[in-house]
Amino acid sequence: MSVSFSKTECGRGIGLTRIYDDKFKSVSVYIFFVTKINKHNISSNSLISKLLITSNSKIKSRTALNKELMRLYGSSIAVASTRAGDYQMIGLCSSCLCDKFTIGREQISGKVTDMLLDCLFSPDIDENGFNEKYFKMRKQDVIDAVKASVNDKRGYAIIKARKEIYKGEPSENSAYGGLDEAVALDNKALVEEYKELLRTARVEIFVAGHSDAEKNVSRILEAFDNIPRDNIESIDYRAFSPIKPEPLSFEEKIDANQTKLVMAFKTKYDDIYANKLMAMLFGGAPFSKLFVNVREKLSLCYYCAAGFADTKNVMIVDSGTDNENCDKAKEEILAQLEALANGDFTDVELDNTKLALCTGFKSNNDTVSDMTAWYLTQFTRNEMCSPEEICERLMTVTREQIIEAAAAMKLDTVYVVSPEDKTEAANEN
Amino acid sequence: MKIEKTVFKNDKIGAEYTVFHHSSGLDIYVMKMEGFSTVNAAFATRYGSVNTTFKTSEDDDFVTVPMGIAHYLEHKLFENEDCDVFELYAKTGANGNAFTSFDQTVYTFSCTDNYLESLAILLDFVQDPYFTEASVDKERGIIEQEIKMCADSLERQCFYNLLKAMYAKHPVKIDIAGTVESIQQINAELLYKCYNAFYDLHNMILVIAGDVNEEDILSVCDSHLKKSTDKGLEVSFPDEPYEVAQPEICENFTVGTPLFNIGFKCDPAKGNDLLKKHMCANVLIQLISNSASPLYKKLYEQGLINNAFSSEVFFGEGYFACIFDGESNDPLKVRDMIIEEVERIKREGIDSESFEIIKKSAYGSLVWEFNNTEICVNNLLGAGLMKVDLFETIDILAKLTEQDLMDNIDTLFDTKRVAVSIIQN
Secondary structure: OOOEEEEEEEEOOEEEEEEEOOOOOEEEEEEEEEEEOOOOHHHHHHHHHHHHOOOEOOOOOHHHHHHHHHHOOOOEEEEEEEEEOOEEEEEEEEEEEOHHHOOOOOOOHHHHHHHHHHHHHOEOEEOOEEOHHHHHHHHHHHHHHHHHHHOEHHHHHHHHHHHHHOOOOHHHOOOOOOHHHHHOOOHHHHHHHHHHHHHHOEEEEEEEEOHHHHHHHHHHHHHHHOOOOOOOOOOOOOOOOOOOOOOEEEEEEEOOOOEEEEEEEEOOOOOHHHHHHHHHHHHOOOOOHHHHHHHHHOOOEEEEEEEEEOOOOEEEEEEEEOHHHHHHHHHHHHHHHHHHHOOOOOHHHHHHHHHHHHHHHHHHHHOHHHHHHHHHHHHHOOOOOOHHHHHHHHHOOOHHHHHHHHHHOEEEEEEEEEEOOHHHHHHHO | OOEEEEEEEEOOOOEEEEEEEEOOOOEEEEEEOOOOOOEEEEEEEOOOOOOOEEEOOOOOOOEEOOOOHHHHHHHHHOEOOOOEHHHHHHHHOOEEEEEEOOOOEEEEEEEOOOHHHHHHHHHHHHOOOOOOHHHHHHHHHHHHHHHHHHHOEHHHHHHHHHHHHHOOOOHHHOOOOOOOOHHHHOOHHHHHHHHHHHOOHHHEEEEEEEOOOHHHHHHHHHHHOOOOOOOOOEEOOOOOOOOOOOOEEEEEOOOOOOEEEEEEEEOOOOHHHHHHHHHHHHHHHHHHHOOOOHHHHHHHHOOOOOOOOEEEEEEEOOEEEEEEEEEOOOHHHHHHHHHHHHHHHHHHOOOHHHHHHHHHHHHHHHHHHHHOHHHHHHHHHHHHHHOOOOOHHHHHHHHOOHHHHHHHHHHHOOOOOEEEEEEEO
16 A cells, blocks of 8 residues: 555646545545735635534524534544745645445445535525524634734744834734734635635646545535636745845733743745755754754753744744843854854754654555645646655755855744733733 | 462453562553554652642651642652663663653653663662752752743643632642642652652552563663552541532633633542442443533534533542533533533433443543553553552443442532633733
């Protein structure tokens, strides 16, 4: 048994990807609509997708829809959402047991696919817009999700930092957008946006899991045949974030126990896998420079991690530390990057990093959702390589390329979120 | 070495696993999953944050140690005398990790190549502690930051506050990592004492799942497991009162929508009784509040909950609770409506259609879990530490009746044993 992959361009801006492996006991369908992020559509697309999974014209009650899915062995129809650089991929996905694993070989995967298509193409809409009751409730969900960003302080610091790192770019918008945009969402306008999404957005369909899923492909394509498609948005996923002339620093005080430090580095060095490998050697593994030095040697933090976003050519480091140690952590992070740029790493460290990255890549073969995410990411790089093919390429990255990648990283933005002085805050109140 | 072997099989879902009782005292669980690239492994001890009072055959009496040692030990075992364990894993490409929960400490790795070499590393470092006062001191700063990081996650904070509200004496009420104060008391001597008591192979299990070869695994185990003598470990817990410690606990913190956790305190259980109790609680909690339930519909449509609402059955040594959590501007109203729904079900009985749907859905979830090596390892680990057969869950589910639920609802959802934790602005 092994993974079989194929990609077909069906015309009218619709891509169909099949990823089959009979070791899986389930089948999944993902339908993504790809749109460029803006201040408004990040909230509206989120609400549209939430409404589509709540009810449809055939099953108008959320309770009844959920009950039916549970009856089908706990199948699911959910929002599928991810982002790559300045684009969001938003839509729906269904997952269910493979028919042969149901009691008495009940045929369920066709039914679940039909329900997914009903949710997507036959929503619960009248002349006033989406079902008004659900519109209000789901809109409140979006508002609450925006407000909830403050609940996790590490995540909050990254959201706030991204606003400055990507200032003026679509990527500055967080997953649910801003509170004002969420509050302003209008039902009738939302229906028009839904229709526009169906008509003009690039579509990526994934059918994945056990090869039994193939029997549902034709009904998905037929459903797309019945909708108008024109003015398809052209897409260029890679839009490097401009490097600020001088690094900018920001500080914010909030109700927290620990200081969160976020540092963004930008680069013009355009080699995805050299940059990824360098970021991992720098701070992506428990044997990386940041882990070994900032955490283990200096005991400054519990986490200090680096990640590279290839669509923006940006490396972000985040850490949590005591406020009095924040400058020391910052200095050490910069010193470790400089050390890499000076070639202060061994060939063994580089080989180990390659091995660790390859382990991560190849393990994508083992879940349906990871395989889907893998190929979706490949498409953003205009490639269709398997994890094994990318591992081969990774092995050819040289020491010199790592040095070049590290040397090309320029500090761009520093964002610090630190605990407010509780006595001061109490006095102000 | 002499090894006893037992094969467990379930034809309905096409899965099987083997348990080897190794002469070292260790039980080894192996699930062969053909076609999977990833191998996942876990080496675990029945030792978590709640095990603060214990004795072995070498002790005259029970000893009580500071909170947070199990977690501190987990950190320190990654440091060998001459190198860091992550450096060893780096050579095999494995992703090594560990976690401490309330009642277990688990060392894991996942890899796509060289699993036998990684297994050898795992077995070696967990059996070979090396602590000095200097190395223990060095770790304190890192763990302090971990405790502060967790305190900045309000969902987690709300959950811990609920445990404080439910439990008056049981150590489950304290954070797994301990507190910044309690970890100041931890030293090398205490770490060795706890290690020697709990890291006895008779108190541990090894689980491995993936496209693996049993004989090769046993060969690595034969070479790397040290002979262990049963230390006669006994653990003790304070007598926990029947009632909750306090019905409401509220903390102010900057938060989006107020967070809540609502818990029904229940009597703990062990072995197969625990398995059945867990299954009853799981099905009941879904009947009461899943997204197809009448209560969920009411709460959601009245704007009392949002998409963040969920529920879980929480259990371990000496504790068991059914917990609902979410965001609400009126958490006390949510609590009252949950209690009303529980009382209604007690009066009117189980809705047969919903019961059958939930059983079918639960069956689907159980089969689904065999799609993933990591989930299989986690599930085998849970079953192995409880000393029950993983597939027993499927049989218990198949045989579960409405009467079983009605027989258990009074003890699982005792409306006089409810606590609520709220975090609000």
